[in-house]
Amino acid sequence: MTRHQFLYKLFYIFEKVHCHVMVLFSTPGFLIFEMSVVRPALIEIYKPGIAKQCLHIFLCMFCFINVTGNMMMSIYNDGNLKNKRLKPTEGGDYCKLCETYRPPKAWHCRRCNVCILRRDHHCFFFSRCIGLYNRRYYLLYLAYMHITMIYSSYYNYYFVSSKFKDHGFFLAVLRILNPVLRFFIPEPMATKDLYVLLFLFNVGLIAWSAVLFRFHMRNTIRGVTAHEHRDPAKNNWRDNLISVFGRRWYFAIVWPFVDSPVDVETNKEY
Ligand SMILES: [Zn+2]
Ligand SMILES: [Zn+2]
Numbered sequence: 001m002t003r004h005q006f007l008y009k010l011f012y013i014f015e016k017v018h019c020h021v022m023v024l025f026s027t028p029g030f031l032i033f034e035m036s037v038v039r040p041a042l043i044e045i046y047k048p049g050i051a052k053q054c055l056h057i058f059l060c061m062f063c064f065i066n067v068t069g070n071m072m073m074s075i076y077n078d079g080n081l082k083n084k085r086l087k088p089t090e091g092g093d094y095c096k097l098c099e100t101y102r103p104p105k106a107w108h109c110r111r112c113n114v115c116i117l118r119r120d121h122h123c124f125f126f127s128r129c130i131g132l133y134n135r136r137y138y139l140l141y142l143a144y145m146h147i148t149m150i151y152s153s154y155y156n157y158y159f160v161s162s163k164f165k166d167h168g169f170f171l172a173v174l175r176i177l178n179p180v181l182r183f184f185i186p187e188p189m190a191t192k193d194l195y196v197l198l199f200l201f202n203v204g205l206i207a208w209s210a211v212l213f214r215f216h217m218r219n220t221i222r223g224v225t226a227h228e229h230r231d232p233a234k235n236n237w238r239d240n241l242i243s244v245f246g247r248r249w250y251f252a253i254v255w256p257f258v259d260s261p262v263d264v265e266t267n268k269e270y
Contacts, residue, residue, distance in 0.1 A: 012111065019127035023071065031064050033198075034152060038159045045162055063148040069256030070141035075126050079117040079133035081106065105225070106131075120216075121226040130226075132262060135244050136252060139216055146209040153202045160199045163192040172196045220244050 001009075043053070081098050088094075091104040098108065098115045107119040109129045118132035130138045161169045175181045176196055219226060220241065223234035234240070245252050246260030 015111075015124055015127045019075070019125065022125065023075070027064075027068055027071065030152075031060070034060065034155070038155055041159055041162065042155060045158075059151065063144060063151060066144040066254075066256055067141060067148055070137040070144060071126070073137040073256055074123075074130070074134045074141055075128050077134045077137065078112070078128045079131045080112065080129070081115040081117065119225070120219075135216075135220070136246060136260070136262075137256060139213065139220060139244065140253060140256065142209050142213040142216065146206060146213055149202055149206045149209060153199070153206060156195075156199050156202055160192070160195045163195060169196070173200065176200060 039056070042048075048056075081095070081100050081102060084100055086101045086103070088101045089103045092102050092106070094101050095108050095115050097113070100115070102115050103117070105118045106115050108115045109119065109122050111122050111127075112129050116129040116131040118135075120130040120135055120138075122129050123138065126138075128134070163169075164172060171185055172193055173196055175185060175187075176193065177200075215229070216226065219229050221233075221237045223237075223240035223243075224231050242249060243262055246262050248258060248260035251258040252260040
């Protein structure tokens with residue numbers, strides 16, 4: 001095994017571990033933290049009414065189901081051509097590695113080691129390719145991630161700032177952003193510093209999801225894939241959106257488990 005192959009393998013293992021940690025621990029862990037630590041603390045301070053509390057729990061669950069649901073569906077619906085023996089199609093070619101004919105716009109991913117229908121890009125965070133069948137889930141994951149992070153940052157700000165007095169919160173943020181400041185403002189690390197770190201992570205994810213969503217949504221509206229983002233727009237924007245979100249897009253955008261078929265029959269380019 002060459003050094004390049006070894007590093008490639010190592011990166012692949014890291015990608016898989018990262019994906020599983022995110023799926024199995026980080027996302028449910030975040031909800032558990034919000035519900036069992038942040039919520040009781042804020043109820044103690046602000047004493048909201050039962051209607052407000054019920055609305056908050058409903059919105060939290062709605063966001064959680066859409067983030068997790070779209071994430072799981074993105075991972076398990078990548079439209080790969082593994083063990084599929086397709087017939088030759090006009091404009092398509094043959095993949096020697098998958099031993100099958102593939103339609104145009106289906107590419108072989110080196111990391112997934114399989115051809116993906118209408119491949120958009122390989123996503124490091126999901127350790128999967130984004131293509132014909134999961135582009136809808138991927139975009140909605142990013143959108144709901146953005147909404148969830150804004151929503152949770154609002155509550156987390158009040159939660160974390162309640163742990164500090166005067167300018168303590170601001171100084172704690174500075175000490176985390178620049179650890180050298182610890183020599184000038186000596187204060188032992190405490191649990192509240194971890195809360196500040198989590199809050200900063202929360203805010204960072206708002207920016208991360210916004211940048212990715214803007215790039216991929218713009219490509220979707222223009223009818224191009226991530227690799228073609230510099231190409232001129234194709235087709236009508238409404239058809240482009242329906243070719244990704246499916247015919248039942250109005251359900252798909254609020255519920256990840258609804259069936260919203262993409263019209264592969266009329267879309268000759270898949
Ligand atoms: Zn292939
Ligand atoms: Zn891939």
